[in-house]
Amino acid sequence: MIRNYFKIAFRGFRKHKVFTAINVVGLSIGISAALVIYLIVHFDFTFDQFQKDRERIYRVTTDYSFSGEVGHNGGVTMALPGALTTEATGIDQVAPLFLYGDMTVVIPDGSAAGNKIKKQGGVIFAEEHYFNLIDYKWVSGTAKTSLKAPNQVVLTTKQANIYFPKLKYDDMIGREVIYDDSIKTTVSGIVEPLKEHTDFNYHDFISYITGTTNHFLKDYFQVTQWGNTSSSSQVFIKLSPTANAAQVEKQLNAMLKKHNPPKPENKGNTQDFHLQPLTDLHFDQVYGGLDGERTASKTTLYGLLAIAAFLLILGCINFINLTTAQASQRAKEIGIRKTMGSNRSQLIAQFLSETFLITLFAVIIAIGLAPVILKLFTDFIPQGVTANYMHQPDIFVFLLILILLVSLLSGFYPAMMLSGYKPVDVLKNQVQGGGSKSRSAWLRKSLTVTQFVIAQFFIMATILVSKQIYYALHKDLGFKKDAIVNISTPYKQLNTNKQEVFRDKISAIPQIEMISTGGAPPSSGNTNSTEVTYKDGKKELKTDLQLKFADENYLKVYQIKLLAGRNLKASDTTGGGAFVINNTYAKVLGFRNPADAIGKLIDFNEKKAEIVGVTADFYQRSLRSPIKPLTLLIPPKRNKWNNRTFHIALKAQTAGGNEWKKAIASVEKAWKEVYPEDDFEYTFYDENIAKFYTAEQNTSKLLTWATGLSIFISCLGLLGLAIYTTTLRTKEIGVRKVLGASVTQIVTLLSTELIWLIVLAFVLVTPIAYWAMHKWMENFADRTTISWWIFALSGAGMLTAALFTLSFQTIKAAVANPVRSLRSE
Known part of the structure; x- marks a missing residue:
């Protein structure tokens, strides 16, 4: 019987080649889109699903409100982990992490310089409890002892083979690894890297206690300070089986108020801890991903699913429309088959089998199209998403469900309609399945409109x-963004005179028009703000003010318009300093005319800062964010961190010329002369704006x-x-x-x-x-x-x-x- 169904189906396909081709192409496009979207959605929704007891693991994050500005930080104060282990209840494990960033790694090999690896990422400081939360397989060493003492490091097998390619894992124990020339560690353990989809993509685990004992790291590891919050200081906890997350969160905030009570002068400002489930970490759009890891948007993923559904619906609508339109052509076949004894269930099975075959053909085409689509959208599709059918058996389960679903959606109504014809009406030629007066015609019109x-x-x-x-x-963002290059000097060299030497060298390059040094450019992802107070004799106005550190050339490089007053100058670092504020802040202070703000004093860092200039407004972030009160100021001489970015304005390039290329090459040459140990990196500012x-x-x-x-x-x-x-x-x-x-x-x-x-x-x-x-x-x-x-x-x-x-x-x-x-x- 089944063989007969397929035989009749193939006969019909040959007879109606065009309609069969339209149905197959339409469905294959929809199914290929659905398959690619399934691969993306499945990839993101399986992150960290392999973790044991994942429903009890949380990251502690920080929420704060400062002068009406609400902020979120994925990190916490570094004093919190110690307090959690001694004061909190309902917590089984506390695992603090310190995300240090890229490091230079040296593996001593007997030579003077050793085997050096620059800009090594994936390095964190962790305690042994980290390995009780995240499931790693140990090859050598144990979780209990491998991170107990200072200057210990645990490596993944992949990283260990890079550092010590000729040694067995057991022989690597005790070997020396030096980080950033000052953190000397010995290998104490080897683990297998996590093979499942995860945001914990680390491979060098330095013992957390190293940060509190190493003289170079002590300034970062302020483990007794409750007043500072850093996104580098992350804490993961595992609740007891009977603990309630809301109650534990309440405990954490009580501890914060105990150790860091709010000050009367900061009335209205708040700071709170929040427990973020591990399963939400990969989809976090508020606190930021773990150490810069890519985060997925559930809204985007659901949008992708909607697109897949729409495209599938379009293909199914085509099938229903064309099948019902052809009804009159198959009416006699149905009448004769019913006269010969076929019942309705057999006819329904026949029509559904035809739909199944067309869907199967479409799926086979979609399987071939999926890798091509993934390749075409490499920039959009996350790394790691592949159509590796042999190693992803879940794909075939998905395709099987899809075949059955599409077959039913596409074939059920036509099968019910066609199988319902009465033999007498059919043989009297009274069936008008394709006519405009039939009920199916109204369905076709409705479905066409839906398409x-x-x-x-x-x-x-x-x-x-x-x-x-x-x-x-x-x-017009309020500043120039074209022909400007940004370069940041190494922070480890800030206490030397190398920055001045580098500036002198590049100032002589003929293709460079002007150079400014300072902090972040006008619009960037980095923000620095503080609370300032303005007193006009009648009232006191406290405002959250964004800070942009700049020099006297900053306004000129970015061509920011000065509405009133003067520009910054080098001598403005004396006393309380000088402010060049934006027009938005002038209006907040109550000055409609920018010139009226000149000479007014602002309480800033327990000193008086004078407003010496007012600029036109410019965007500090993307167009998603409104323009906020801001000031430009000369960074204090002691604060070299906010004076490490070079803003280089290039001269206009002739049509078809390569002046900018020559300028970059000359800057790179100067860089290598001044900073031979550091890689040269630069960005064109307009490209950074586009990345927003x-x-x-x-x-x-x-x-x-x-x-x-x-x-x-x-x-x-x-x-x-x-x-x-x-x-x-x-x-x-x-x-x-x-x-x-x-x-x-x-x-x-x-x-x-x-x-x-x-x-x-x-x-x-x-x-x-x-x-x-x-x-x-x-x-x-x-x-x-x-x-x-x-x-x-x-x-x-x-x-x-x-x-x-x-x-x-x-x-x-x-x-x-x-x-x-x-x-x-």
Whole structure:
């Protein structure tokens, strides 16, 4: 019986090649998109799911409110871990981590310099309890002893083989590894690296106690200070099986108030600890990922799932439309089979088997397309996402479920409809399965409208996202961003005169117009702020003020407009210093005229700072954030950390010239002369600004991809319907031509109904798209307008694509010789 089903199915496929091809292509596109999206979503949702007792593991984070500004930090004060072990209840394990950043690693090999590895990442300071929370397999050494003493280090097998390629793991124990020339450690343990998807991608584990005993690290490891919070100081805890997270969090905040009670002068400012579940770590958009690890957005992942669902629905709609449109052609087959004894369940099984086969063909094509799509979207798709079918058996489970689901969605209604025909009506030729008066015709129209609602929504969304990106990249941000290079000098060299030597060398480069040294550029991801007070004799105004450390050339390099007063100068570091504030802060102080703020004094760091200038406003972050009160100031001489960035303005480049390339080469040469041990790195500032909108650019690419596929699938279905309609009305077209109808009139006749469906879809989708766009635009403090032409362009584009698609078949039918269609009459 089953063999007979498939035999009949293949016979039908050969007879209706075009419709079969349209169905297979439409479904394969939808299924390939669903497969790729499944790989991405499955990849992100499996992060750290392998951890034992993961539901009891939490990261302690910090929330604070400072002068009305709400902030979040993934780190905690370094005094917290010690207090947790002695004062808190309901906690089984406390595992503090210190994220140090890139290090220079030296493996002594008998030579003077040793085997040196620059910029080695993945190095952290940890206690033995870390290995009780995160499951590693030990190759040599034990968790109890390997990180107990100062100057010990545990390595993963992969890293150990890099450091000691010729030794066995047991022979590596006791070997020396030197970090940053001053942290001398001995290998005390070897573990297997985590093979599952995880954010804990570390491979060098230095004993935490090393930080409290090493003279170079003592300034970082302030383990008795409750007043400082650093994102480098992370704490993970494992609750007892009976403990309640809310109660433990309450304990932590009670400890904070006990050891660091709020001061009366800081009334209104708050600081609290929060417990973040381990399972939320990979999706964290508030506190930041672990040590700069990529975080995923659940909103984006759910959006991807929605796109996959829409594309699958489009493919299923094509199948339902074309199958029901062909109903009249299969009516006699159904009538004869029922007359010969076939029951309805057998007919349903026949039609579902045909759908199953088409879906199976589509899945086979999708399996081949998935790796190609992954390669095309390498920039958007996370590293680690692969279509390795042999090592990912879950993919086949997903595809099996998908085959069954799509087969039922696509085939159930047509199977029920076709199997329900009465043999008497069929053999009397009273079935009009494809006619306009049949119930199935209304279903086809509804499904066609649904297709074009989805397609036009994607078009509108794509246009708006592209418009916002263009607006953000071309808006006047209040400063110059082109032809500016940023270079940061090594922080370990700040106490030397090398920075001055480097500046003297690059100042002589002819392609450089001007140089400024200071802190972060005008708009960056780094912020530095403090609370300041202004007294006007009547009231006291406390404000959170952002600080930008700069020199006298900073405004000139970035061409920031000075509205009143003067620029900074080197002597402004004396006394309380001088402020060049932005216009937003001047308005907060109550000065509508910027010149009125000049000469006013601000309480800053227990001293008086004078406002000497007011600049025009400029954006300190992306357009998502509003402009905030800010001041530019000369960094104190002792604070060289905020004076380590070079802002280099290049001279204009001639058309087709390579002056900038020569300038960078000359700067690199000077760098190697001054900092021979450090790698030369630079960035063009306009590229950094563009990175603010990486998420939007990726969204735009994704929407463009989804839009193209949805239009293609919808037009495939439209072409199929046009082919069927013209075939069904062949004799009508012949009669009309004999009676004098023109080609234009016939094309209009054949296209009008379908075009009206597209117009109806446009009317339905416009308010939905407007609402969705408005909600998305709320993410931006400064945004473009939702212009009327976005909707007009979308509708016109969809209509043009539809007319172009229909023209292939309608014109062909209109110009056909009527003799052929009327010959049988």
